[in-house]
Amino acid sequence: MGKNKKTAEKSKSKKSKSHEDTSCGIGASSIKEKNLNDLVDVGWISGRNVVIRPVGESRPSPKLGYTLVFEDFFYAGFKFPCSTFLVEVLKLFRLEFPQLTPNALVRIGLFEWMIRSCGGTPRAEDFAYFHCTRHYTKQNSKFGCVNFAPHPKRGSPWPAVSAIRAKWGNKWQSKWFYHQIPLSLLNDKDCPFSFSGKKPK
Numbered sequence: 001m002g003k004n005k006k007t008a009e010k011s012k013s014k015k016s017k018s019h020e021d022t023s024c025g026i027g028a029s030s031i032k033e034k035n036l037n038d039l040v041d042v043g044w045i046s047g048r049n050v051v052i053r054p055v056g057e058s059r060p061s062p063k064l065g066y067t068l069v070f071e072d073f074f075y076a077g078f079k080f081p082c083s084t085f086l087v088e089v090l091k092l093f094r095l096e097f098p099q100l101t102p103n104a105l106v107r108i109g110l111f112e113w114m115i116r117s118c119g120g121t122p123r124a125e126d127f128a129y130f131h132c133t134r135h136y137t138k139q140n141s142k143f144g145c146v147n148f149a150p151h152p153k154r155g156s157p158w159p160a161v162s163a164i165r166a167k168w169g170n171k172w173q174s175k176w177f178y179h180q181i182p183l184s185l186l187n188d189k190d191c192p193f194s195f196s197g198k199k200p201k
Helices: 002-024 033-041 071-075 084-093 102-117 124-130
Strands: 066-070 131-135 146-150 176-180
Touching (some): 066 071, 084 124
Antiparallel strands (some): 066 176, 131 146
16 A cells, blocks of 8 residues: 555656746757857847857746847747747737747748838738737747747638748757847837747736
8 A cells, every 4th residue: 555655756747847847948058159159150040149058058048138039030930030920929829939930930930020111111910910929839838839820710821831830950959049139129118029938828
């Protein structure tokens, strides 16, 4: 009886620990110096001095003046200074930048490009009318887990465009690091690039 009780408690402890590890985020970063240098070389990062490679961190933690980014964000078209449209979309959906997936950035960029190509000005309200959020929380529930999808009841204002990858390589969420937030954004009291590590709503 005592042995069974101890086994049950041990099993319960393992499940609890497993749940905590999953909910806490994405674990240690596997980003290398070479990865960062390559981003600088192609001009997607302005300089090595604006990024921090996390060393010895078992999980992401907020750093004053910095945001968390994934390497594949830059392959999805992101770079600082970023579009004001992106900032407006994040605020409207009450999202923090590190909660996005690369495909979410592709969706936002594609919408902005199409509206500007037609001579218009993209608005976050219009994007929200045609899109809803999808949360992918199987691996973690705080970082790199929110994508946008066409609204099921409103369709799309243009024909479907195959411009989004189904997969972003192997374990893309493990390649994260910190990027300095431009002062123009940091001075905004509602800056969506500062992150708390909370689950998206």
